[in-house]
Amino acid sequence: MLEVADLHSYYGDAHVLHGASLEVKTGEVVALLGRNGMGKTTLIRSIMGLTPPDVREGSVRWKGQELRGVPSHEIAKRGIAIVPQGRRLFPSLTVTEHLTVLKKASATHGWTVAKAFEFFPRLAERRNNRGNQLSGGERQMLAVARALMIDPELILMDEPSEGLAPVMVQHLEGIILQLKQAGLGILLVEQNLYSALAVADRAYILETGRVVHQALASDIAEDPSTLTKFLGVH
Numbered sequence: 001m002l003e004v005a006d007l008h009s010y011y012g013d014a015h016v017l018h019g020a021s022l023e024v025k026t027g028e029v030v031a032l033l034g035r036n037g038m039g040k041t042t043l044i045r046s047i048m049g050l051t052p053p054d055v056r057e058g059s060v061r062w063k064g065q066e067l068r069g070v071p072s073h074e075i076a077k078r079g080i081a082i083v084p085q086g087r088r089l090f091p092s093l094t095v096t097e098h099l100t101v102l103k104k105a106s107a108t109h110g111w112t113v114a115k116a117f118e119f120f121p122r123l124a125e126r127r128n129n130r131g132n133q134l135s136g137g138e139r140q141m142l143a144v145a146r147a148l149m150i151d152p153e154l155i156l157m158d159e160p161s162e163g164l165a166p167v168m169v170q171h172l173e174g175i176i177l178q179l180k181q182a183g184l185g186i187l188l189v190e191q192n193l194y195s196a197l198a199v200a201d202r203a204y205i206l207e208t209g210r211v212v213h214q215a216l217a218s219d220i221a222e223d224p225s226t227l228t229k230f231l232g233v234h
């Protein structure tokens, strides 16, 4: 469904992605792993058409069509949503307002505000609270719910577990698996290795802007030598 091939991205003269390639098939959860600064966020932004960075070589194909050069709002319309690192919510908007910015409250098709509240009961309870009144876990749920409002087929999630208490990380894993069951594909950037491997079908390891290893998530989880070699985990 998503095919990224030989992508080269730059921040000014700084060459950050050096021919990154990966694939996400329909309904697959794919983890993108790698140490700090290896280019994970840059790759996600490059897929989504967000600048910076500047993509100078390679292709991003979605359902067979080239996305390079397509504006990010158009990419969203074609079915790819992003849950950015740090969640990027509006402190003064309520939970409901965050959701209705992207979809009318009266909408009846696909992901509606009512359906999002059914999926995230905690958000329903907090519907009139503002972004700055939510806990870290509630913020993350809202960031995911907001992404769902565009009725995506693929969600790019950038470190969703960052800053969450362990119980909330587990809750988030449950949400990711439920979304997968609903047929969504997910490309998941995670520092929390074990959480990512617990929900992913496959994983790629990025090192200085290139994929240096790919495998089934279950194989990586059972193979400590891969974790040590590429991720410095002991």
Ligand SMILES: Nc1ncnc2c1ncn2[C@@H]1O[C@H](COP(=O)(O)OP(=O)(O)OP(=O)(O)O)[C@@H](O)[C@H]1O
Residues within 6 Å of the ligand: 011, 014, 016, 034, 035, 036, 037, 038, 039, 040, 041, 042, 043, 052, 191
């Ligand atoms: N806006 C920017 N301008 C210049 N350089 C940047 C910018 N954003 C990232 N970089 C550089 O690009 C490289 C890759 O960063 P990126 O954020 O993609 O890594 P990452 O793997 O997502 O790491 P992290 O887990 O720390 O977010 C780093 O060397 C970083 O300093």
